[in-house]
Amino acid sequence: MTSPADFRDRTNWSDGYYELAVEVGSSDDARIQSVLSALWSAADVHGCFGQRNREPEEQDPVPCAVGSLTEFGHLHGQVRLPTGQLVVCGCVAIRGGDESSDWLDFYVPVGALGHAGIAYWDGRSFFRSDVMDEWLAAIGTETFRSAPFVLGVIGFEVSGCTDASTLAGRLPQTRDIGYLLPQGDVLHYGAANT
Numbered sequence: 001m002t003s004p005a006d007f008r009d010r011t012n013w014s015d016g017y018y019e020l021a022v023e024v025g026s027s028d029d030a031r032i033q034s035v036l037s038a039l040w041s042a043a044d045v046h047g048c049f050g051q052r053n054r055e056p057e058e059q060d061p062v063p064c065a066v067g068s069l070t071e072f073g074h075l076h077g078q079v080r081l082p083t084g085q086l087v088v089c090g091c092v093a094i095r096g097g098d099e100s101s102d103w104l105d106f107y108v109p110v111g112a113l114g115h116a117g118i119a120y121w122d123g124r125s126f127f128r129s130d131v132m133d134e135w136l137a138a139i140g141t142e143t144f145r146s147a148p149f150v151l152g153v154i155g156f157e158v159s160g161c162t163d164a165s166t167l168a169g170r171l172p173q174t175r176d177i178g179y180l181l182p183q184g185d186v187l188h189y190g191a192a193n194t
Contacts, residue, residue: 004087004115017107020136021159024102025150034147042142045077085116127156140180152180
């Protein structure tokens with residue numbers, strides 16, 4: 001039987017990512033580090049590793065740091081879902097450069113969700129999991145308390161689908177994805193409603 005927490009099982013890393021994508025708000029290393037540290041803690045990720053083709057016990061942990069993201073591209077760990085299942089997870093930074101802000105994407109691969117028995121598709125024309133949406137929204141909310149960001153979006157491969165400047169402080173009325181949108185010091189969650 002496949003364990004959704006096994007790094008070496010390539011099927012755990014397959015079929016795309018269910019994610020909390022956070023628009024950090026700048027391209028400053030210190031700012032993205034703050035969000036990364038807060039997010040890793042809020043999700044209660046077990047370990048931090050640079051390679052997904054070796055089990056955690058077969059490799060040395062790496063610092064949960066921007067430098068590690070730069071060196072390895074992704075950081076990997078294991079996280080316990082709200083259902084109690086331990087699954088693989090990861091994080092990647094999308095650096096915007098001088099003209100846009102950085103994004104930090106925390107994800108659970110869809111392959112691991114399937115092995116964990118999480119229903120993530122119910123006949124809609126796109127992937128969605130209410131269980132995952134609520135859980136990722138809680139992680140985003142906890143992250144925001146210690147490391148504010150300008151936008152969070154939740155769903156299947158949502159990174160880059162919009163940005164804070166496009167939303168201009170307003171949640172869309174019709175939402176195919178979840179939104180974590182700050183208004184002042186308060187973070188508002190707009191769950192997917194289609």
